[in-house]
Amino acid sequence: MRLPPSLRLSPRWAPYVLISPFLVLFAIFGVFPLGFSLYLGFMSWEPTSGLDAMRYVGLENFAFALEDAWFWKAMKNTGWLALMSGVPQHLVAIPLAAFIHASFKRLRDGVIGAYFVPYITSTVAIAILFSSLFSTDYGLINAGLKSAFGIENIDWLGQPQYVKPSIAIIVFWRYVGFNVVLYLAALQTIPKDLYEAATMDGAGRFQQFWYITLPGLRPMIFFGVTLSVIGGLQLFEEPFILTGGKGGPDQSGMTAAVYLYRMAFDFNDFGGASAMSWLLFAVVALLTWVTNRLLRPREGST
Amino acid sequence: MHPAGTIGRRQATGMVLGALAGAAMPARAAPPKRTLSVAAFPLVDEVIRAALPKWRQMHPDVEVEVVSRQYADHHTAMTTALSTSVYLPDVMALESGYVGRFSFGGGLENLSQAPYRADRLRDRFVPYAYASSLDTRGDVVAVPTDIGPGTMLYREDLLAKAGLSESDLGQSWESYVAAGRKLKAASGAYLIGSAQSIKDILIRTGLEPGQGLYFDRDSNVLVTSPRFVRAFEMAREVRRDRLDARVNEWSNEWAEGFRRGTLATVLSGAWMAGQMANWVAPDTRGLWRAGQLPGPTFVSYGGTFYSIPRRALPAQKAIAWDMIQLLTLDPELQLAAFKSQDAFPALLSTHDAPFFNEPLPFLGGQKARLLWRDAARRITATPEHKQNNFADEVIGTELDNVLDRGKTIGAALADAAQLLQRRAHR
Numbered sequence: 056m057r058l059p060p061s062l063r064l065s066p067r068w069a070p071y072v073l074i075s076p077f078l079v080l081f082a083i084f085g086v087f088p089l090g091f092s093l094y095l096g097f098m099s100w101e102p103t104s105g106l107d108a109m110r111y112v113g114l115e116n117f118a119f120a121l122e123d124a125w126f127w128k129a130m131k132n133t134g135w136l137a138l139m140s141g142v143p144q145h146l147v148a149i150p151l152a153a154f155i156h157a158s159f160k161r162l163r164d165g166v167i168g169a170y171f172v173p174y175i176t177s178t179v180a181i182a183i184l185f186s187s188l189f190s191t192d193y194g195l196i197n198a199g200l201k202s203a204f205g206i207e208n209i210d211w212l213g214q215p216q217y218v219k220p221s222i223a224i225i226v227f228w229r230y231v232g233f234n235v236v237l238y239l240a241a242l243q244t245i246p247k248d249l250y251e252a253a254t255m256d257g258a259g260r261f262q263q264f265w266y267i268t269l270p271g272l273r274p275m276i277f278f279g280v281t282l283s284v285i286g287g288l289q290l291f292e293e294p295f296i297l298t299g300g301k302g303g304p305d306q307s308g309m310t311a312a313v314y315l316y317r318m319a320f321d322f323n324d325f326g327g328a329s330a331m332s333w334l335l336f337a338v339v340a341l342l343t344w345v346t347n348r349l350l351r352p353r354e355g356s357t
Numbered sequence: 358m359h360p361a362g363t364i365g366r367r368q369a370t371g372m373v374l375g376a377l378a379g380a381a382m383p384a385r386a387a388p389p390k391r392t393l394s395v396a397a398f399p400l401v402d403e404v405i406r407a408a409l410p411k412w413r414q415m416h417p418d419v420e421v422e423v424v425s426r427q428y429a430d431h432h433t434a435m436t437t438a439l440s441t442s443v444y445l446p447d448v449m450a451l452e453s454g455y456v457g458r459f460s461f462g463g464g465l466e467n468l469s470q471a472p473y474r475a476d477r478l479r480d481r482f483v484p485y486a487y488a489s490s491l492d493t494r495g496d497v498v499a500v501p502t503d504i505g506p507g508t509m510l511y512r513e514d515l516l517a518k519a520g521l522s523e524s525d526l527g528q529s530w531e532s533y534v535a536a537g538r539k540l541k542a543a544s545g546a547y548l549i550g551s552a553q554s555i556k557d558i559l560i561r562t563g564l565e566p567g568q569g570l571y572f573d574r575d576s577n578v579l580v581t582s583p584r585f586v587r588a589f590e591m592a593r594e595v596r597r598d599r600l601d602a603r604v605n606e607w608s609n610e611w612a613e614g615f616r617r618g619t620l621a622t623v624l625s626g627a628w629m630a631g632q633m634a635n636w637v638a639p640d641t642r643g644l645w646r647a648g649q650l651p652g653p654t655f656v657s658y659g660g661t662f663y664s665i666p667r668r669a670l671p672a673q674k675a676i677a678w679d680m681i682q683l684l685t686l687d688p689e690l691q692l693a694a695f696k697s698q699d700a701f702p703a704l705l706s707t708h709d710a711p712f713f714n715e716p717l718p719f720l721g722g723q724k725a726r727l728l729w730r731d732a733a734r735r736i737t738a739t740p741e742h743k744q745n746n747f748a749d750e751v752i753g754t755e756l757d758n759v760l761d762r763g764k765t766i767g768a769a770l771a772d773a774a775q776l777l778q779r780r781a782h783r
Contacts, residue, residue, distance in 0.1 A: 099783075100440075101461055101463075102436060102437075102439065102440035102462070103439040103440060103458075103459045103461075103462035103463075103464035104439075104440075104462035104464050105439065105440060105441075105442050105462075105463070105667075105668060106441060106442065108462065108463065119779070119783065122779065123779065124775075124776060124779075125776070214761075304754075304757060305754055305757060305758070306754065320433055320436070321746055322744070322746055323746070324783060327783065
């Protein structure tokens with residue numbers, strides 16, 4: 056059946072119509088919430104009174120956030136977790152990728168797949184699995200530590216000093232495979248003849264890694280670290296589920312993202328929560344810029 | 358949410374197709390049937406469903422849709438619905454803490470005004486339940502259905518082993534802790550799951566009339582008052598003498614403690630007896646007894662209310678009010694809910710029913726409902742504050758600092774006060 060000409064799409068409009076589903080969805084679920092949260096950041100709002108109950112308060116929410124002890128506590132938690140889960144990811148992923156690249160031929164895809172599986176597994180499933188691994192009396196981790204080192208049972212999720220390490224371990228485990236895949240992709244772009252020439256010149260495996268592989272990976276390190284910085288500062292799901300949505304004992308697992316969620320939904324302060332989310336955005340933007348300055352591939356160097 | 362005469366999905370599709378074809382198809386309207394939506398959470402939804410046969414007799418033309426979500430999801434959904442006025446149910450069930458929280462906004466219909474005149478129902482409910490249904494202006498914004506009078510459940514066999522009687526346990530908080538030491542020595546059982554629960558009750562006792570839990574009427578912070586110092590001291594004593602099992606309430610270890618008889622008492626709502634009998638520790642049937650909380654102390658452990666959102670469809674409000682009256686004022690339904698769901702009725706006219714006199718097998722045949730009835734009438738309502746949720750957590754954290762990390766009580770409460778002060782007027 057042919058459509059009547061009046062309903063046919065003219066070639067002039069076709070691209071816009073075809074791209075519009077994304078733009079419409081992005082406007083509804085991306086642009087609008089962003090704008091609304093910025094707007095809310097300047098408002099005092101008792102949410103259950105309805106939308107017309109907002110009252111303009113200027114920068115009061117931002118001032119409150121900056122002086123709020125819990126906001127800084129949450130920011131410190133976030134910084135600690137981002138560092139302790141982020142840095143090891145790359146320190147392990149780069150050599151691991153080089154090792155897989157050099158040593159596996161036929162099994163390569165299977166090995167990469169094994170490392171990548173945690174990344175595509177549901178966070179909820181992971182958190183539930185790990186809370187049973189971390190269980191004080193019956194958990195495998197405590198059982199392992201006891202038989203290997205004779206360490207007494209540790210209350211991983213019940214004592215403030217252990218909560219952050221527990222979360223960091225999970226985050227590390229989850230994202231290391233993703234980084235391995237990134238670095239493996241980058242390794243394939245380093246020309247083989249560089250290694251051949253190095254071998255001829257008598258460079259050992261470590262020297263090859265240090266003088267050829269690492270510089271060759273620099274653009275990807277920049278990309279991977281940027282993703283880790285952004286992801287680490289927005290860490291939410293793992294600590295949220297692992298601590299029952301509350302942040303754990305002494306709020307030691309309460310990241311900035313968890314805290315601002317709680318500000319809104321547990322403590323009914325949507326204005327304060329919005330202000331905090333924009334402050335968090337400022338920190339993410341700043342640290343991304345710093346990463347950029349430190350790691351960006353310099354013109355003409357590679 | 359589901360107003361009368363909504364266009365069905367099929368009809369809508371038909372209209373779109375009709376428009377596309379350039380020929381309007383006559384949309385056939387279904388016979389008008391009204392729908393009343395009631396949003397609730399588990400167990401309350403069962404109580405509402407049980408009321409439906411009676412409702413159909415009263416309003417054969419009104420279909421009832423019960424929208425049920427898990428407890429936390431329900432209240433988050435209600436917060437969102439009230440804030441955006443979208444997908445508002447006609448009637449919402451609310452847990453008592455949320456009634457307090459929502460009463461600060463203007464999202465709930467003022468039920469004191471005509472045509473509801475709910476203030477006239479005042480004498481029909483347990484006093485504290487009615488008092489909890491008022492907003493800051495003293496208007497009724499919710500109608501109570503069930504309440505949770507506080508009670509102490511204790512293992513009589515373990516008490517006997519230590520040569521103790523109930524009065525040793527319940528006379529005062531000091532005697533409760535002293536009895537705990539003897540209990541531990543004689544039977545090895547812990548007095549209680551967590552020292553935090555002792556603090557939770559003690560900060561709720563000895564309030565001056567009109568004083569809030571953490572803040573007074575003018576949002577002054579009260580957490581450095583003697584009430585908090587005593588609660589913290591008592592909790593610290595219990596922890597220091599290793600009388601608490603250091604398990605979180607509702608954790609697996611906690612439930613296991615009841616099954617194995619390593620926990621001798623539990624301080625909770627009267628509904629706890631039903632929870633214990635049904636799933637926590639059914640095998641310990643007959644070993645437990647109920648008493649008033651040590652002191653004796655009378656505090657509330659939750660309760661359920663029904664409200665009408667202010668922005669609900671005006672045409673539905675009259676019928677929503679009919680539904681609320683059926684759910685809160687019908688003695689027969691109230692008693693049925695008490696029997697099936699342990700929903701202790703807030704409606705006073707049910708309190709003389711023979712059911713209250715029946716022995717409870719789980720409590721060794723004790724007529725404990727009479728005890729809880731007495732407690733219910735002696736509980737006083739505490740005014741809510743916007744920041745109570747936050748304060749709960751700050752105080753809990755500071756008590757942990759005292760119990761586990763040796764922080765002094767003075768420093769802990771001062772730190773808490775500082776945090777709360779900054780939020781008191783937000």
